[in-house]
Amino acid sequence: MSPAATSTVSPRNEAFFIAKVAEEAERWDDAIASMKTVVSASRAHLSAEERNLVSVAYKNKTGTLRNSWRILDTLERRETAARPGTRGAALIRQARTRVERDLARACQDVLALISVQLLPAASPGEERVFYHKMQGDYYRYLYEIAAARERERYAQLSLEAYKTAYKHALGTLEAWHPTRLGLALNFAVYFRDVCASPVRACHLAKHAFDEALAALVRLPDDASRDSVMILQLLRDDLILWSSEISQADASGNGEAAA
Structure with a gap:
């Protein structure tokens, strides 16, 4: 430099x-x-x-x-x-x-x-x-x-x-946009960590993940790397949180997780 x-x-x-x-x-x-x-x-x-x-x-x-x-x-x-x-x-x-x-x-x-x-x-x-x-x-x-x-x-x-951020993102940014995906990831973490609700975290993360995948055909090259990285993080968290939900259901505490 x-x-x-x-x-x-x-x-x-x-x-x-x-x-x-x-x-x-x-x-x-x-x-x-x-x-x-x-x-x-x-x-x-x-x-x-x-x-x-x-x-x-x-x-x-x-x-x-x-x-x-x-x-x-x-x-x-x-x-x-x-x-x-x-x-x-x-x-x-x-x-x-x-x-x-x-x-x-x-x-x-x-x-x-x-x-x-x-x-x-x-x-x-x-x-x-x-x-x-x-x-x-x-x-x-x-x-x-x-x-x-x-x-x-x-x-x-x-x-x-x-x-506020998510509502604005849904109206102004493409589903694959890295900023929108990063927001979805952190908002889902909020539901998991602050609300102790892996169910709500999974719902938000899966919705963002599925919408982004459906829109990938419109993904420009300059956004692909960041978008793909965040999608991988969303997928990893979905796997982890789904496991937590299954364990809670097996122990009879599914409602507590929700």
Whole structure:
């Protein structure tokens, strides 16, 4: 990657170049800071490549924190069960709380960026679906770590964002479109993880999968790779969730799963 001559590079292009360098170096905070400059310089009218880099930067930042939180949560539960009342569990809880705070701050940061700047400037179609999907994702991440008194609120906010995105996607995007398929995948995960309903997750995922397959004859070459990858993920999740439903039915808990 080589920048153009400094005298001909606009502040927006320079910030985007720095963000791409930060992406290659996996410096996600730096990438986010530079992309905020791009958002301001463009008045929040981002290209598809710029939108994707915003998404990638926040996804990687929060992904690392979510993984750390899960590990610490598991360790805390294990320590509490094995040695209740000992200092070890309290120390792990402190570490988990610090990660929780960092993750919540990162989620609130991207949600503010979307609601205050990106969505108000978004064009109908893919762009609007893209940002509402991101809202659904990050409210879902907040749900995962929230205290019991806040979980219902984040679950509802996530559901509203996904429903808005899906309704808009059905009216504006082809069934094979990667953004529509990615939304269907994450919305199905919401039903599985937040609602504990593999039945509803399977219903949504199968509908999206079948519609996309029926429309594959119209799939352009530049979308095929991403679309096929997401279809494979949908298929894998359908297999997993169908197995969960069968196991629940066999144990007599089918209604609970639904």
